[in-house]
Amino acid sequence: MDGLFKRNIVRGDISCVLCAEGDETAEHLFTSYRVASTLWPIISLWCKISVILAFSVKDLLETHESIGLKGKKKEVIQGIIRIGCWSIWKARNEAKFNNKETKIEGIIREIMTVGFIWLSSRSKDIDVRWEEWCKSVYM
Numbered sequence: 001m002d003g004l005f006k007r008n009i010v011r012g013d014i015s016c017v018l019c020a021e022g023d024e025t026a027e028h029l030f031t032s033y034r035v036a037s038t039l040w041p042i043i044s045l046w047c048k049i050s051v052i053l054a055f056s057v058k059d060l061l062e063t064h065e066s067i068g069l070k071g072k073k074k075e076v077i078q079g080i081i082r083i084g085c086w087s088i089w090k091a092r093n094e095a096k097f098n099n100k101e102t103k104i105e106g107i108i109r110e111i112m113t114v115g116f117i118w119l120s121s122r123s124k125d126i127d128v129r130w131e132e133w134c135k136s137v138y139m
């Protein structure tokens with residue numbers, strides 16, 4: 001909404017449709033919105049990595065480079081964070097256009113499911129099992 005407002009495409013209220021606690025900027029939606037700020041520490045625990053600390057979208061999208069990861073795990077964490085952003089964006093659109101309530105459990109479930117499908121269909125050399133995947137992102 002902030003981007004559309006700056007381009008004179010929308011007028012008036014640009015507050016966040018999910019919480020109304022700030023303008024809907026990319027930073028708000030993906031880093032400081034309470035669901036996002038709760039989500040990233042949970043994802044960090046699940047992935048067994050240092051806590052994702054992001055104050056901007058740039059920080060978030062560069063996390064995999066800055067927390068001491070190498071090889072496959074680094075690529076997988078990059079993918080999971082992107083899936084997380086996609087899931088938040090989808091939840092935002094569901095709230096905005098279908099008036100659906102956002103639940104962090106749903107976002108987490110979607111990240112795990114989409115991440116599993118993505119990894120198991122795209123990676124030939126990683127054997128991923130659903131039960132193990134749900135417990136932690138190992139590799």
Ligand SMILES: [Zn+2]
Nearest residue numbers: 016019020033
């Ligand atoms: Zn918000």
